[in-house]
Amino acid sequence: QALAGLGVRVEEVRLPRIRHAGPATFAIITAESMAYHEPYLKTRASEYGADVRARLLNGQFVLATQYLKAQRARHVLRADVDGVLRGVDALLTPTTPIPAPRTDERDATVEGATDDVRAWLTRCTRPFNLTGHPALSVPCGLTASGLPVGLQLVGRHFEEATLLRLGRAYERVSPLRDRRPPQAG
Numbered sequence: 702q703a704l705a706g707l708g709v710r711v712e713e714v715r716l717p718r719i720r721h722a723g724p725a726t727f728a729i730i731t732a733e734s735m736a737y738h739e740p741y742l743k744t745r746a747s748e749y750g751a752d753v754r755a756r757l758l759n760g761q762f763v764l765a766t767q768y769l770k771a772q773r774a775r776h777v778l779r780a781d782v783d784g785v786l787r788g789v790d791a792l793l794t795p796t797t798p799i800p801a802p803r804t805d806e807r808d809a810t811v812e813g814a815t816d817d818v819r820a821w822l823t824r825c826t827r828p829f830n831l832t833g834h835p836a837l838s839v840p841c842g843l844t845a846s847g848l849p850v851g852l853q854l855v856g857r858h859f860e861e862a863t864l865l866r867l868g869r870a871y872e873r874v875s876p877l878r879d880r881r882p883p884q885a886g
Contacts, residue, residue, distance in 0.1 A: 728767045791867055800848050
């Protein structure tokens with residue numbers, strides 16, 4: 702509603718292959734991270750947390766064929782997003798599909814699917830990290846417990862200024878502009 706008040710036309714678009722972003726990102730990130738960190742893991746493994754070390758070591762098991770398929774998927778998804786962005790100024794998505802979790806939460810369930818909280822928290826941003834499209838998150842609401850909810854704006858490559866203008870305009874008319882989440886403690 703705040704965007705409509707700015708004269709922004711909002712329309713639904715489809716990116717059916719976006720579901721491949723998760724597996725492609727996992728293959729690329731784990732393989733590249735392991736390649737980069739491998740010498741340090743051999744000489745300074747104790748300086749890595751157990752969780753990070755385990756995630757890095759997963760990169761040893763990404764096959765070259767998986768990595769190349771993931772790079773092809775990245776190329777296809779980038780073209781898909783570029784195609785959709787030819788008809789609009791920006792894409793609007795939730796920043797995360799779940800509200801901010803407690804720090805001790807490990808799993809979350811969305812529409813009957815349970816996954817690691819970290820996977821849920823990056824589910825909506827991951828595709829655009831993969832494709833390299835610029836993205837911006839602005840607060841757009843609060844949960845029943847007062848935690849902020851984000852709206853992600855995604856734009857064309859090298860058009861970050863458009864996203865910043867749109868985000869700033871939205872923040873000026875947002876019903877949240879004068880609200881703050883409750884302070885902890």
